[in-house]
Amino acid sequence: MKSKSLIESFNYAVNGIIYALKTERNMRIHFVVAIVVIFLSLFFDFTKLELLMLFMTITFVFMAEMFNTAIERTIDLITDEYHQLAKIAKDVAAGGVLIAAINAVVVGYLLFFDRLNPYTNLVLFKLRNSSIHLTFVALALVILLTIIFKTIFFRGRGTPFQGGIVSGHAAVSFCIATIIAFIANNMLVSTLAFFMAILVGESRVEGKIHSLFEVIVGALLGIIVGVLVFQIIG
Numbered sequence: 280m281k282s283k284s285l286i287e288s289f290n291y292a293v294n295g296i297i298y299a300l301k302t303e304r305n306m307r308i309h310f311v312v313a314i315v316v317i318f319l320s321l322f323f324d325f326t327k328l329e330l331l332m333l334f335m336t337i338t339f340v341f342m343a344e345m346f347n348t349a350i351e352r353t354i355d356l357i358t359d360e361y362h363q364l365a366k367i368a369k370d371v372a373a374g375g376v377l378i379a380a381i382n383a384v385v386v387g388y389l390l391f392f393d394r395l396n397p398y399t400n401l402v403l404f405k406l407r408n409s410s411i412h413l414t415f416v417a418l419a420l421v422i423l424l425t426i427i428f429k430t431i432f433f434r435g436r437g438t439p440f441q442g443g444i445v446s447g448h449a450a451v452s453f454c455i456a457t458i459i460a461f462i463a464n465n466m467l468v469s470t471l472a473f474f475m476a477i478l479v480g481e482s483r484v485e486g487k488i489h490s491l492f493e494v495i496v497g498a499l500l501g502i503i504v505g506v507l508v509f510q511i512i513g
Contacts, residue, residue, distance in 0.1 A: 293426075299348050300430040305376070306344050313337045314423050316387065321416055321508065329390055330412070334419075336386045343379035347372040414458050417508040421454045421501055422447070428500075446489040449497030452479040457505030476501075 299306045320333060350372040354365045425447040432444035456476040460469035480494040489497075 293429075295345065295349075296426060297430045299345050300427070303344065303348055306341075306348070309337075309340050309344055310423065310427060313341075314420065317416055317419050317423070319391070321413070323391070325390070325412070330415070332386055333390060336383045340376075340379045340383050343376045347376045413508050414462075417454055417458060417505050418451065420508070421450050421504050424500060424504070425450050425497070444493060444496060445500060446480065446483050446494045446497030448483055449476070449480040449489070449494045450501040452476040452501065453498040454501030454505045457502050458509065461505070461509040 300310065316333070316337070320330070325333070351369055354368055358365060425445050428445040429447070453473070453476045456469075456472040459472040463469060463472075476498070480498055483489040483494050484491055
């Protein structure tokens with residue numbers, strides 16, 4: 280079926296992510312581990328190359344798990360009887376996930392082992408001069424948490440991108456506004472940033488995509504993550 284619009288294409292993709300999260304225990308574990316690892320990266324002075332390796336590794340694990348799920352469902356659609364070739368296909372797909380997971384463990388070991396030495400605790404203070412890193416991590420956490428909340432509370436109303444207990448647009452926009460407020464340290468700039476975030480939230484309500492409550496929940500999520508990352512951690 281050909282997508283009628285770009286937003287529908289995104290909706291199909293997000294539907295796939297949410298289905299995998301709801302039905303696959305390993306996918307939920309991967310998401311939790313990803314959030315923990317991204318949060319821990321705040322405490323270490325990673326270079327851009329190391330951050331790239333970290334996020335690529337997380338992405339590969341997600342992709343492998345979702346390909347595995349897609350292969351399993353396709354085989355189940357074709358036959359519900361035991362067949363040696365079907366077993367081989369599922370085993371090979373599961374093997375791909377295992378390889379991606381082992382790679383993630385190796386990368387995590389190489390990135391975190393030396394930094395977990397007690398004598399390197401002072402790297403925490405370096406975060407004060409790393410607003411780019413903090414911004415990237417805060418947005419990543421907001422997006423991941425939004426997907427998780429949509430997965431948990433989605434009840435079939437609307438689509439993952441258009442509806443749900445949390446407004447993703449509001450969460451991201453208010454997180455960005457909070458980040459701007461911390462970085463700019465200017466009342467006018469901060470006010471304008473939050474005004475734009477409010478307009479984003481208002482547009483979701485006016486478009487009847489989200490209720491006022493869902494927008495408020497998204498706004499609170501974005502603000503809380505932004506404050507936690509920049510004020511408490513940074």
